[in-house]
Amino acid sequence: MKEAVFVFSEDQLGYSFSDTHPFNQKRIVLTLDLLKEMHAIEDSDIVAPRMATDEELLLVHEPKFIDMVKKAGRGEVGSEIGAVYGIGTEDTPIFPNMHEASAMLVGGTLTAADEVMQGRSRYALNLGGGLHHGFQGKASGFCVYNDSSVAIRYLQKKYGARVLYVDTDAHHGDGVQWTFFDDPDVCTLSIHETGRYLFPGTGHVTERGNGKGYGTSFNFPIDAFTEDESFLQVYETAFREIAEWFKPDVILTQNGADAHYFDPLTHLYSTMEIYKQIPRIAREIAEDYCGGRWIAVGGGGYDIWRVVPRAWSHIWYAMKQLPAPAGPLPEEWLARWQEEAPVPFIPTWEDPEPLYTAIPRKPEIEEKNAQVMARSLQYIRNEQQPR
Template sequence: MPASLKKPRAVLVYSDEQSRLDMGPSHPLKPIRLRHAHDLMRASGLLSASNVREVPPQPASQQEIERYHTRGYVEAVKAVSRGEWSMEMGRYGFGMADNPPVPGIYEAAALAAGGCILACEMVTSGQADAAFAMAGGVHHHAMASRAAGFGVFNDAVIAIKGIADRGLRVAYVDIDCHHGDGVQAGFYDDPRVLTVSVHESGQYLFPGTGFVNETGHGSGEGYSVNVPLAPYTTDELWLRAFDAIIPPLVRAFKPDLLFCQLGIDTHYKDPITHMRLTTQGFADAVRRLKLLGDKCPKGWVAVGGGGYDMGAVARAWTMAFAVMAGFDLPERVPPGFKALNGLTTFADEPPPALDADTESQINAHTDRVIAAVKETVFPLFGLA
């Protein structure tokens, strides 16, 4: 069989409508970043590969949204979206900072959730081996009755609940720089879903949670796993922590489907966080996730997430979808991509070095966290 026929069938769930919401000039989340990533995928030839399909999302229904969110909250989001503002909306997490009351927010959040649901359907029905819902994942802080950290409807929880209710086991791996607290909360007492979040420690970064001792509750005990890393963590140390913890846990859990949140706000140029990952370190993580996802009987799904440096987002998510599709990208950003200036190669130059003392503290922190997670969670999975 020619090698081309063995390439995974990969689906990109996206429409330009998902790049249009205006959060205001000073808000870090610029949905236009999705269009830049899509433009770069197209300019790179990735979207014309024979094993790649693009599918536009449909909005999630209110019934689907209410798999996780309360009726009162959903109605409040509708009112905000229509431009009806009252102080009561503050109770639901809306305000002038992270979650401003933006017209059209209901429709945009419902479309992101619908995209995640569609990505899961494409994979679980066998129509695709891997699917990337690029507009999803950024809502990972949204709670059942509260908007938080730019998140409105928790698309990952909504989509995964639909799969788990059909009797499938799901491993959720969140590599965003922030703790995936809303997804953890959605499954905190649920043994059907393993949630793992690798992030900058809540000691230094929003939302201030995601510590090793948050391991689940009741029958969900052991199925919430957190890897809180130090600010300034590099590719090498991040991948060391990933390799020590995530593959053994996911294999021991034996999921039917792997669901990955691919936030790229771990990037060293990200303006709102403090890690030091490069696009090539991020792509190495996605390659590891692919090895795990390819072993799952139903395949794997990825969603986007945080990422506030435009050049990092466009390159990293193009690299991620190329990994999903088994597509070889060129080394250089193609000249046909003109949306962003100053991008030369997909890989980054190494980030500036820190002093030896700081490096050694970060090194020691990483090893302490690995040991703590192993001690706390591994015995519950029969791992040493």
């Protein structure tokens, strides 16, 4: 059994809205190139994704929606009709071969799932995945098909697995939550910037699940300007308590890298420290509660130069159980990409200190986040049993 596999092929780069769109798959290329320059990954670690079949997409998505995505990618649907299905909008424009490109990202997460569940690899990483805003019949927020939702249904159908989904993207993982809102065998945990300020505006503490699934949805809407210590306290405490309560067979983590201070679309004040810690905690909890079965996907992250490659590299280092990288980034990598980058690189694995001017409300924000955590965890702390 391998320690970890990295799911990637250039076919994943076809998911491209435009050269100026914030969602840019060059992030994956930059990350993989950085790992190669660090001699942290070998060609034998890389597994090519496959394209998800229509049958697999239908585990979650409605037939009419899939058909509309196919037609849009062939130029047969205009923005006016497409907008009914969430495509052809400013956030999620139509692009050629939209169905094939989107199905390839889903297939990458299914590939990662099979690698872990069939015992070929202890952990698996698909940075092309993490499109957590996709709904059953509608695209949303840069996401066409929802690879995590399809993969969770696939894990249930093929392996009979109870799945714990953990989302640390700054945006609420709404598409995954609503897909499994009434399913007692899927537990969703999302730590995100409060919807008072940020798309999609959902992810309240009171969103707890429905029917037999009541109690299996956990939301931690943290305040704007939240810093590392508070973010990590909520993440580790919630993740461990929920894993111990839910007893999953496998953990799927979504690793958006947009909670960083530099991210242009969010208002959180995290540094590279959280991205060093998040995957190491995930690996430890997977080992403690589900035999090490851990699948990780990408997600948001819109400073693709200064933040995402460093943040996502930490996931791979954690999976390979290598010491966290520190000190200068490889000169060759910096030189190769700096001319193309619109901003100067951070030349080290760590962020400069101080990264920003100290905020005046830190104690108040930390207290509010602690209250949110206590309120969301109250259900299991009252010794309720999973259904």
